[in-house]
Amino acid sequence: MTDNNDETIVALATPNGIGAIAVIRLSGRDAITIANSVWKGKDLTQQASHTIHFGHIVDGDLILDEVLASLFVAPRSYTRENVVEISCHASGYIIESIIKLFMKKGARSAKPGEFTLRAFLNGQLDLSQAEAVADLIASNSKASQQVALQQLRGGFSTQLQTLREQLVNFASLIELELDFAEEDVEFANRDQLKQLIHDITRIVGRLIQSFELGNAIKQGVNTVIAGRPNAGKSTLLNALLNEERAIVSHIPGTTRDTIEEVLNIQGINFRLIDTAGIREATDAIEQIGVQRTMEKISQSALLIYVFDAELITLNELRTDLDSLLTPGVAMLMVANKMDLLTGEAAKMESIDQFFRTSGLPDYQTTFISAKEKLHIDDLKNKIYSTAIKDQLTGDETLVTNIRHLEALQKTEEALLRVLGGIDGSITSDFLSMDIKQALHYLGEITGAVTTDDLLENIFSKFCIGK
Known part of the structure; x- marks a missing residue:
């Protein structure tokens, strides 16, 4: 994506649709001059930065609207260019007329993400911060908003910059060794370099591991509700959502297809998926539903296994576990219909003992009544703790972007090659190549290394006006 910073760009910065006001944004060297050329009010070119002025947008003798103009004089603006934001009435006709007028006066229509691209090119943001802007706009939960905001403030960038500076220092010393290759001298202490690579590799590895949680926060945690027919899966979905979302019936096999809803627990979105009951299908349609259930389980991060605590046998529990346990998918056992239990204590103890000896690494069973909404809040807490596992403390750096993850994985591979090279006593030129990699x-993560294709891929996904 190429950008001509000599041009002034214009776009609607608020969503299209009926509303009270709309904001039209201009950015570029001539932004204030262009706005002033169609302005009736104080001379905008003589006003201070970060001030707001009341006036009219006029096209010759025709008044288009009475508006507020917010001025941001370079470099004290989002893009580090002159920026004017016109707050006008949100009539489609007015918006279109004002934008066309600005374009007639010399501005051009902004491309998707071009304001943020200019902020990056002008040094206001690095690339990971620019991507955090898009994540912040798209955030749909408290946790995703907080993670995006932390990255926008530069927490991730600062950590990466520190690592990079340490590596650059050693790379410079190794480059110096190459200049004195005939003298066979070492300026970079290999033990110190090895320790540094170990330290950086640990940090990079921790960032890579954080992606699972970071991606879950950004996208939501895929959570499948599965179990036998009539176990109460749909009733549980309704109880968790506190609304009648799924059809509930005593007839087995009522749910033939998956039903998906979003539940927010403590700022994290859980994408709940109610599935068809696991059993030998009685017809082709039900068989498709069971197959989809198994597919959804394999794609999920958390499985809520629901069973009828009154009627299920231990052999049936064992059979279900054999079919449902999936590597990489956390499982939460939910014993439903506790309100119907006779000999309640004995039955609970029997089920409890079974799971304690089942070999599950994170054993925990929650006894509930979905119909009577007993212990639903307790279940919600366990859903949260099972998925998050005390990893979210509020100030840690989390990787949420697949591009960042791939770059970190390649960084780790290059660092491991450096360690192997030091142990193998390879020459400085090969060490230098791996450190440079x-x-x-x-x-690539922060934008110290970029290509037009990379920028095009990133900023084309932004909304126009941002």
């Missing part, structure tokens, strides 16, 4: 991949 690590620096390159770290630089």
Whole structure:
């Protein structure tokens, strides 16, 4: 994506549709001059930065609207260019007329993400911060908003910059060794370099591991509700959502297809998926439903296994576990219909003992009544703790972007090659190549290393006006 910073760009910065006001944004060297040329009010070119002025947008003698003009004089603006934001009435006709008027006066229509692209190109943001802007706009939960905001403030960038600076120092010393290759001298202490690579590799590895949680926060945690027919899966979905979302019936096999809803627990979105009951299908349609259930389980991060605590046998529990346990998918056992239990304590103890000896690494069973909504809040807490596992403390750096993850994985590979090279006593030129590779991949994250194709791919996904 190429950008001509000599041009002034214009776009609607608020969503299209009926509303009280709309904001039209201009950015570029001539932004204030262009706005002033169609302005009736104080001379905008003589006003201070970060001030708001009342006036009219006029096309010759025709008044288009009475508006507020917010001025941001370079470099004290989002793009580090002159920026004017016109707050006008949100009539489609008015918006279109004002934008066309600005374009007639010399501005051009902004491309998707072009304001943020200019902020990056002008040094206001690095690339990971620019991507955090898009994540912040798209955030749909408290946790995703907080993670995006932390990255926008530069927490991730600062950590990567520190790592990169440490590597650059050693890379410079190794480059110096190449200049004195005939003298066979070492300027970079290999033990210190090895310790540094170990330290950086640990940090990079921690960032890579954080992606699972970061991606769950950003996209939501895929959570499948599965179990036998009439176990109460749909009733549980309704109880968790506190609304009648799924059809509930005593007839087995009522749910033939998956039903998906979003439940927010403590700021995290859980994408709940109610599935067809697991059993030998009686017809082709039900068989498709069971197959989809198994597919959804394999794609999920958390499985809520619901069973009828009154009627299920231990052999049936064992059969279900054999079919449902999936590597990489956390499982939460939910014993439903506790309100119907006779000999309640004995039955609970029997089920409890079964799961304690089942070999599940994170054993926990929650006894509930979905119909009577007993212990639903307790279940919600366990859903949260099973998925998050005390990993979210509020100030840690989380990787949420697949591009960042891939760059970190390549960085880790290059660093491991450096360690192997030190142990193998390879020459400085090969060490230098691997360190440069690590620096390159770290630089790709923050934008120290970029290509037009990379920028095009990133900023084309932004909304116009941002």
